[in-house]
Amino acid sequence: xxxxxxxxxxxxxxxxxxxxxxxxxxxxxxxxxxxxxxxxxxxxxxxxxxxxxxxxxxxxxxxxxxxxxxxxxxxxxxxxxxxxxxxxxxxxxxxxxxxxxxxxxxxxxxxxxxxxxxxxxxxxxxxxxxxxxxxxxxxxxxxxxxxxxxxxxxxxxxxxxxxxxxxxxxxxxxxxxxxxxxxxxxxxxxxxxxxxxxxxxxxxxxxxxxxxxxxxxxxxxxxxxxxxxxxxxxxxxxxxxxxxxxxxxxxxxxxxxxxxxxxxxxxxxxxxxxxxxxxxxxxxxxxxxxxxxxxxxxxxxxxxxxxxxxxxxxxxxxxxxxxxxxxxxxxxxxxxxxxxxxxxxxxxxxxxxxxxxxxx
Ligand SMILES: *Cc1c(COP(=O)(O)O)cnc(C)c1O
Numbered sequence: 001x002x003x004x005x006x007x008x009x010x011x012x013x014x015x016x017x018x019x020x021x022x023x024x025x026x027x028x029x030x031x032x033x034x035x036x037x038x039x040x041x042x043x044x045x046x047x048x049x050x051x052x053x054x055x056x057x058x059x060x061x062x063x064x065x066x067x068x069x070x071x072x073x074x075x076x077x078x079x080x081x082x083x084x085x086x087x088x089x090x091x092x093x094x095x096x097x098x099x100x101x102x103x104x105x106x107x108x109x110x111x112x113x114x115x116x117x118x119x120x121x122x123x124x125x126x127x128x129x130x131x132x133x134x135x136x137x138x139x140x141x142x143x144x145x146x147x148x149x150x151x152x153x154x155x156x157x158x159x160x161x162x163x164x165x166x167x168x169x170x171x172x173x174x175x176x177x178x179x180x181x182x183x184x185x186x187x188x189x190x191x192x193x194x195x196x197x198x199x200x201x202x203x204x205x206x207x208x209x210x211x212x213x214x215x216x217x218x219x220x221x222x223x224x225x226x227x228x229x230x231x232x233x234x235x236x237x238x239x240x241x242x243x244x245x246x247x248x249x250x251x252x253x254x255x256x257x258x259x260x261x262x263x264x265x266x267x268x269x270x271x272x273x274x275x276x277x278x279x280x281x282x283x284x285x286x287x288x289x290x291x292x293x294x295x296x297x298x299x300x301x302x303x304x305x306x307x308x309x310x311x312x313x314x315x316x317x318x319x320x321x322x323x324x325x326x327x328x329x330x331x332x333x334x335x336x337x338x339x340x341x342x343x344x345x346x347x348x349x350x351x352x353x354x355x356x357x358x359x360x
Contacts, residue, residue: 026057
């Protein structure tokens with residue numbers, strides 16, 4: 001965070017997070033479903049203040065994709081911590097020290113975790129990650145048995161459960177059938193181990209609707225929920241989830257230029273700074289504003305301006321260009337404009353060194 005410390009908060013775009021709204025969203029989700037809810041903080045770069053709000057709302061633990069985030073959380077919150085993304089080899093010592101469980105899909109990583117756990121006289125609990133169709137991480141069901149045997153044989157490793165994730169990569173949605181594939185493997189594992197597995201982690205925000213309708217297999221003990229708690233939206237549809245607050249988080253950026261300009265570019269055109277060939281609608285001369293925020297800070301296309309009549313036209317690494325011609329009142333240099341971030345914008349902004357995070 002070297003850059004961030006060189007400038008004060010007032011000179012940076014600010015991500016404003018209402019921790020009470022986060023707590024209420026967590027509480028409503030916890031109330032609605034049978035499996036326990038683990039709050040996922042990777043969308044807010046593992047911010048411990050947000051983690052505390054999730055726990056206050058009834059989350060049973062916290063999950064994050066980054067080992068560094070878990071290590072910081074371990075210092076600030078007292079709860080079970082789940083590592084969502086398999087670690088790099090060099091991270092394994094930090095994983096056994098900080099994570100209660102980690103999701104794993106490679107024998108090499110299990111071996112590195114085993115070595116790290118033995119060296120510290122610890123037992124590391126793993127959730128074996130199963131790919132039921134999204135084709136990101138996870139063991140294919142047909143290769144599961146061999147992987148289970150590897151895990152069972154390793155000292156310092158305890159199989160605590162199984163986990164699956166769909167949606168993030170290929171957009172596959174959870175169904176009774178694909179979550180059912182997980183449950184089948186849980187049953188086989190339990191037979192082999194001769195004990196009940198404490199954790200069957202059945203999915204993320206996009207599985208909430210199934211869970212609330214009572215359509216998840218009963219054997220699922222846990223869902224890992226990030227976007228639903230933070231933004232109140234369903235990643236599979238982009239729509240608000242009934243009864244959840246969608247205004248817990250906003251991103252505020254300052255206007256650094258405001259001018260009447262032709263909306264169509266002039267001159268021969270090639271690719272833009274990021275290799276794209278954006279199209280622009282010719283709408284005549286319009287008032288345009290530039291905010292001090294760009295693609296380095298967030299996914300600009302995932303921002304919704306909160307002030308009526310403002311539209312995001314495009315962006316480069318450090319500039320976001322807005323059409324403000326239809327905004328009531330004037331938009332002047334120095335004005336601070338608020339946006340509702342979608343998940344991609346939120347996750348990047350929370351991790352960007354140029355963006356301040358304010359949790360109220
Ligand atoms: C990101 C992630 C989650 C949380 O997903 P949301 O859609 O934010 O609820 C859960 N599990 C894994 C493995 C993830 O990578």
